[in-house]
Amino acid sequence: MAVLTATNVxxxxxxxxxxxxxxxxxxRDGKIGLVGPNGIGKTTLLRILAGKAQPSSGQVYLxxxxxxxxxxxxxxxxxxxxxSEQTVHGEMLSVFQPILDMEARLRQMESEIASLDATxxxxxxxxxxxxxxLQVQHEIAGGYDYETRIRMVLTGLGxxxxxxxxxxxxxxxxxxxxxxxxxxxxESPDLLILDEPTNHLDVQxxxxxxxxxxxxxxxxxxxxxxxxxxxxxxxxxxxMSRAGIEVYRGNYSAYVNxxxxxxxxxxxxxxxxxxxxxxxxxFIRRNIAGQRTQMAWGRLSxxxxxIEAVRVGGLGTIGELSGKGxxxxxxxxxxxxxxxxxxxxxxxxxxxxxxxxxxxLNMRLSSAYRSGNIVLRAADLAVGYPGHPLFTVDxxxxxxxxxxxxxxxxxTGKTTFLKVILGQLEPLMGELALGASLKVGYFAxxxxxxxxxxxxxxxxxxxxxMPISEARNYLARYLFRGDDVFSQVRTLSGGxxxxxxxAILVLEEANFLLLDEPTNHLDIPxxxxxxxxxxxxxxxxxxxxxxxxxxxxxxxxxxxxxREDGAMRLDVFHGSYQAYLAARTIKPAAEMVxxxxxxxxxxxxxxxxxxxxxxxxxxxAEVEADIAITExxxxxxxxALQDAAEGQDFIELQRxxxxxxxxxxxxxxxxxxxxxxxxxxxxxxxxxx
Numbered sequence: 172m173a174v175l176t177a178t179n180v181x182x183x184x185x186x187x188x189x190x191x192x193x194x195x196x197x198x199r200d201g202k203i204g205l206v207g208p209n210g211i212g213k214t215t216l217l218r219i220l221a222g223k224a225q226p227s228s229g230q231v232y233l234x235x236x237x238x239x240x241x242x243x244x245x246x247x248x249x250x251x252x253x254x255s256e257q258t259v260h261g262e263m264l265s266v267f268q269p270i271l272d273m274e275a276r277l278r279q280m281e282s283e284i285a286s287l288d289a290t291x292x293x294x295x296x297x298x299x300x301x302x303x304x305l306q307v308q309h310e311i312a313g314g315y316d317y318e319t320r321i322r323m324v325l326t327g328l329g330x331x332x333x334x335x336x337x338x339x340x341x342x343x344x345x346x347x348x349x350x351x352x353x354x355x356x357x358e359s360p361d362l363l364i365l366d367e368p369t370n371h372l373d374v375q376x377x378x379x380x381x382x383x384x385x386x387x388x389x390x391x392x393x394x395x396x397x398x399x400x401x402x403x404x405x406x407x408x409x410x411m412s413r414a415g416i417e418v419y420r421g422n423y424s425a426y427v428n429x430x431x432x433x434x435x436x437x438x439x440x441x442x443x444x445x446x447x448x449x450x451x452x453x454f455i456r457r458n459i460a461g462q463r464t465q466m467a468w469g470r471l472s473x474x475x476x477x478i479e480a481v482r483v484g485g486l487g488t489i490g491e492l493s494g495k496g497x498x499x500x501x502x503x504x505x506x507x508x509x510x511x512x513x514x515x516x517x518x519x520x521x522x523x524x525x526x527x528x529x530x531x532l533n534m535r536l537s538s539a540y541r542s543g544n545i546v547l548r549a550a551d552l553a554v555g556y557p558g559h560p561l562f563t564v565d566x567x568x569x570x571x572x573x574x575x576x577x578x579x580x581x582x583t584g585k586t587t588f589l590k591v592i593l594g595q596l597e598p599l600m601g602e603l604a605l606g607a608s609l610k611v612g613y614f615a616x617x618x619x620x621x622x623x624x625x626x627x628x629x630x631x632x633x634x635x636x637m638p639i640s641e642a643r644n645y646l647a648r649y650l651f652r653g654d655d656v657f658s659q660v661r662t663l664s665g666g667x668x669x670x671x672x673x674a675i676l677v678l679e680e681a682n683f684l685l686l687d688e689p690t691n692h693l694d695i696p697x698x699x700x701x702x703x704x705x706x707x708x709x710x711x712x713x714x715x716x717x718x719x720x721x722x723x724x725x726x727x728x729x730x731x732x733x734r735e736d737g738a739m740r741l742d743v744f745h746g747s748y749q750a751y752l753a754a755r756t757i758k759p760a761a762e763m764v765x766x767x768x769x770x771x772x773x774x775x776x777x778x779x780x781x782x783x784x785x786x787x788x789x790x791x792a793e794v795e796a797d798i799a800i801t802e803x804x805x806x807x808x809x810x811a812l813q814d815a816a817e818g819q820d821f822i823e824l825q826r827x828x829x830x831x832x833x834x835x836x837x838x839x840x841x842x843x844x845x846x847x848x849x850x851x852x853x854x855x856x857x858x859x860x
Contacts, residue, residue, distance in 0.1 A: 172198070172199060172234070173196035173197055173198055173199070173234065174197055174198070174199045174233070174237050174361050174390050175196070175197045175220060175231065175232065175234065175237065175239075175362055175390075176195070176196045176197075176231070176232045177194060177196075177219075177220060177229065177230070177231045177232075178194050178229055178230050178231075178232070179191075179192060179193070179228065179229040179230075180193040180194070180216070180219060180226045180228065180229035180230070180231060181193065181226060181227055181228040181229055182212060182216070182224075182226055182227050183227040183228075188413070189211075189212040189413075190211065190215075190216065190411065190412075190413055190414075190415070191228065191414070192414055192415035193216065193229065193411075193415050193416050194415070194416075195409065195416055195418070197362060197390050197392060198390060199361070199389065199390055200388070200389070200390060201390045201391070201392075201406070201407060202384065202385075202387075202390070202391045202404055202405050202406045203390075203391065203392045203393070203405060203406075203408070203409055204393055204394075204395065204401040204404070204405035204407070204409070204422075204423060204426075205217070205392060205393065205394045205408075205409045205411060206394075206401070206409070206410055206411065206423075206426075206695050207411035207412065207694075207695075208529055208694050208695075208696055209664075211411050211412065211413070212411065213366075213394045213411055214243075214244065214366055214394065216411065217241070217364055217366050217392070217394060218241075218243075219231060220239075220364060220392065221239050221241035222239065223241065233362075234361070237361045237362065238358075238360040238362070239361070239363075239364060240358055240360035240362070240363045240364065241366075242348070242355055242364070242365045242366060242368055243366050244370065245344060245348065256338060257339050258335065258336045258337060258338055258339065259325065259330060259334060259335050259336070259337055259339065259342075259350055260321065260325070260335040260336060262350055262353075262354055263321040263324065263325065263353060263354060264321065265354075266354055266358050267313070267357075269312065270309065270312050273308060273312065273314065274309065274314065276305060277302065277305060277306065277309065280298060280301065280302045280305070281302075283298060284298055284299065284302065306828070310812055310828065315812075315828070315831055315832065315835070316835075319835070320357060321357065324353045324356055324357055325353060327376065327379035327380070327383065328349045328352065328372070328376050328379070328380075329372065329375070329376045330349070330353075344371075345370070345371030346371070348370070348371050349371055349372065352365075352368060352380075356383065359388075360389060361389045361390065362390045362391075362392065363384075363387070363389060363390070363391045363392070363393075364392045364393075365391065365394070365395075366393075366394050367394060367395055367396065368380065368393060368395065369395055369397045369400055373580055373581070374578070374717065374719070377397070377400060381400060384404045385403070385404065391404070393405070396690075396693070396694065396695055397718070398423050398695065398698065398718075398720035399718070399719035399720040400719075401422060401423035402422045402423045402424055402720065403422075404422075405422050405423060406420070406421065406422065407419070407420060407421070408421070408422070408423060408425075408426035410430065412529065414485060417433075423720075427699075434526065434528060437486050437487070440486070441525060441526050444481075448474065448478075448520055451470055451474050452474070452513075452516070452520070454470060455467045455470055455471050455474070455513055455516075456513060459471070459513060471513060471516060474516060475511070475515075475519070478516065478520055478523065479519070481523060482519065482522070482523065486526055529696060531650075531696045531697065531699070532648065532649055532650065532670065532673070532697050532700040532701070533648035533700070534649070534673060534674070534677055534700060534701070534704050535677070535704055535707070536676075536677055536684075536704045536705065536707070536708040536710075537708075537709060538610070538680055538681060538682035538709055538710040539610060539680035539681075539682070540608060540610070540682065541608065541682065542571055542606060542607070542608045542609050542682040542683060542711065543571065543606040543607035543608050543609070544570055544571050544606070545568065545569075545570060545571075545606040545607075546569045546570060546571055546605070546606045546609065546711045547567070547568070547569040547592065547603075547604075547605060547606065547683075547711075548567070548568045548569075548602075548603075548604050548606075549564055549566060549567050549602065549603045550565070550566045550601060551563075551565065551566070551600065551601040551602065552564045552598055552600070552601035552603055553598060553599040553600040554584050554587055554588050554591055554598055554599065555584060555587065555599055556587075556596075557599070560599055561583060561584030561587055561739060562583060562584050562588075562732055562738075562739035562740055562741055563601075563738070563739075563740050563741070564601075564740065564741035564743075565740075566743075567730065567741070567743050569711060569713065569728070570711070571606075571710075571711055572709070572710070572711060573711055573712075573727045573728060574705075574711070574712040574713075574714060574725040574726050574727050574728070575713050575714065575726065575727070575728040575729075575730050576714045576715075576716065576722040576726040576728070576729050576748065577713065577714065577715045577730045577732070577741075578715075578716075578717075578722070578730070578731050578732070579731060579733065579739075580732070583732045584732065584739070585687075585715045585732065586616060586687055586715065588741075589613070589685050589713070591603060592605070592611075592713070593611065593613060605683075608682075609682060609683050610679070610680070610681045610682050610683065611684075611685060612679045612681025612683070612684050613676075613684075613685045613687075614672055614673070614684070614685070614686045614687060614689050615672070615687055616687040616688040618668045618671075618672050620672075621660050621668060621671065621672065622660060623659070623660045624659065624660070624661065625659070625660050626656065626657050626658060626659055626660070627646060627651050627655065627656045627657070627658055627660065627663070628642060628643065628646065628656040628657060630660055630671065630675070631645070631646060631671070631674060631675060631678075634675045634678060634679075635675075635678045642656075643656055645674065646674065648674075649670045649673065649674040650670060651667075651674075664692070665691065665692030666692040666693055666697070669689070669691065669692045669693050669697075670693075670697065673689070673701065681710065682709075682710035682711065683710060683711045683712075683713075684705075684708070684710060684711070684712045684713070685713050685715075686712065686714050686715065686716070687715045688715060688717065688718075689701060689714075689716065689721075690716065690718045690721060698718070698720075698721070701721075702720075702721055702724055702725070705721075705725055706724065706725065712725065714726070719748070722748045723747070723748040723749065726747060726748045727745075727747065728743060728744065728745055728746070729743075729744040729746070729748060729751040730742070730743055730744075731744065731751075787848075790848065791845070794841060794844055794845050794848060795845065797841050798838065798841045798842065798845065801834055801837055801838045801841060802838065804834050805831065805834050805835065808827060808830055808831045808834060809831070811827050812827050812828065
């Protein structure tokens with residue numbers, strides 16, 4: 172059963188039709204990714220489905236009692252008007268206000284019970300019965316786990332405990348968006364509608380959100396440019412165009428394959444249909460006034476109806492013509508009068524559009540000449556600014572035709588490292604050498620090399636002189652058509668600036684590409700084209716990106732910036748992104764606790780012996796086993812509490828409640844112990860026995 176249904180929904184602004192013909196349904200457990208080119212109206216459609224805007228045509232139906240949670244792209248104004256003292260944790264608590272009210276009433280009743288006259292048995296029994304009834308309601312409403320849920324959500328979204336008491340009015344726009352996302356997750360609506368939810372999340376928070384949505388019991392509709400996220404979360408993809416929505420089953424990768432198959436099928440059906448139409452028209456033309464005139468008029472009438480069905484229903488109707496009767500198609504489509512003469516029929520045939528794919532970039536990367544085998548090598552390198560080191564790296568080597576993906580948190584020095592490679596900054600220490608016969612091409616994240624006062628055409632010609640007609644044809648491959656080429660750079664959107672920067676990068680014919688967040692601001696079709704161009708590139712790539720899908724397809728090395736012993740360092744992993752993830756996942760417990768330790772002065776301290784390391788690993792494994800056992804006990808107690816609540820066994824309910832609270836306390840202690848064991852320096856670690 173669908174939680175939400177839309178029928179023939181469209182949106183127009185004046186005479187401009189944004190989209191139309193959207194008829195979709197969202198199952199109660201559906202996980203749907205909405206994709207389409209920038210400007211197609213995805214955000215507008217989300218607002219209509221969420222009840223935040225009215226469509227120009229069509230209807231939206233929400234199931235009775237259904238609740239929708241909506242996250243917009245920019246939610247910085249979501250808390251306008253709230254008290255200046257409201258904190259991050261307080262905002263999460265507000266979701267559970269009914270439970271808090273119950274707890275206040277329970278405390279009040281406990282005081283009343285304690286002060287009752289022991290001789291007034293009737294009043295005591297009545298109050299105890301009311302207390303037990305409210306305690307059952309409190310347990311069923313989640314009164315024993317809401318703080319745990321809050322802690323999990325805030326931690327998962329990247330809020331450290333020190334930030335929980337921070338007032339909302341002191342948060343950045345991105346932080347406010349994360350707070351709103353956390354509140355929506357805690358509210359557990361029947362349908363969660365998310366518009367670019369990963370925009371303000373780091374990789375760890377995105378991975379947590381993926382896992383949360385995978386286990387989400389309700390429905391999810393999400394717009395995202397993060398293809399890896401859609402692969403992990405979605406089980407259905409809606410592809411949006413001006414004509415409506417095409418539904419594909421499966422995740423993003425499955426959608427890409429099905430879309431290609433659908434395009435090829437449509438082209439085959441169209442070609443076959445046109446061949447049949449040409450034969451039919453030829454027969455009609457030759458026999459319309461001859462002895463077989465009645466047969467010719469019959470064929471003209473039938474063919475006219477088919478052409479009208481294709482005109483109204485789209486090219487996808489071609490494949491249905493052989494499987495459905497004309498009367499059934501006519502009932503489904505709002506058809507006008509078919510052609511009545513041969514001339515009208517030929518005119519209707521000529522007006523049918525051929526299958527087309529959405530316009531996308533047309534780019535191909537090639538290098539002017541071959542580089543040496545060693546492209547980049549570094550040893551004992553420190554990167555940063557005088558008095559402000561960012562990270563160190565023991566050694567790395569990048570060879571011809573390899574792709575290294577440089578990943579890590581924001582602000583750790585990734586862009587700074589690219590500037591060191593470009594020679595714009597000197598390393599603080601160590602050696603960095605570029606190989607022979609290199610021509611370096613640089614794609615800057617902020618596109619600062621573009622002159623904001625130039626037009627698109629002039630900016631291209633500034634980098635390479637060519638005839639105006641050739642330049643305009645070249646820019647059309649990057650979707651700058653007509654008067655678009657005369658737009659000033661400062662008026663371009665982020666996606667348009669990225670397309671212009673890519674167009675210029677291709678002209679440089681470099682054999683070593685330094686790419687700083689190249690897919691930022693690009694819509695998914697443009698991301699796909701860029702990925703294809705990079706996959707076939709005959710040079711070497713150093714890629715800084717948060718786009719895990721791109722990293723997964725390209726990387727032969729993963730360079731990860733991570734904090735170790737209080738300092739950032741760059742670790743080199745030789746292998747694909749999937750191999751890197753597998754290695755990160757199966758990292759043994761012994762390795763987690765066997766880290767280089769330092770004392771308060773920063774001096775290295777002696778490592779533990781192998782016997783001590785074994786004891787530490789065994790102790791950690793024991794704590795992890797205790798955590799698993801306690802979690803199982805909590806699950807069993809939760810089920811027993813539910814049974815006791817349904818049976819109104821108040822004495823058993825009170826006993827189980829005490830056991831549940833004790834188990835929760837035990838679990839928190841175990842988690843605290845686990846944190847201590849995995850983060851303490853080796854010389855401070857205590858092994859009992």
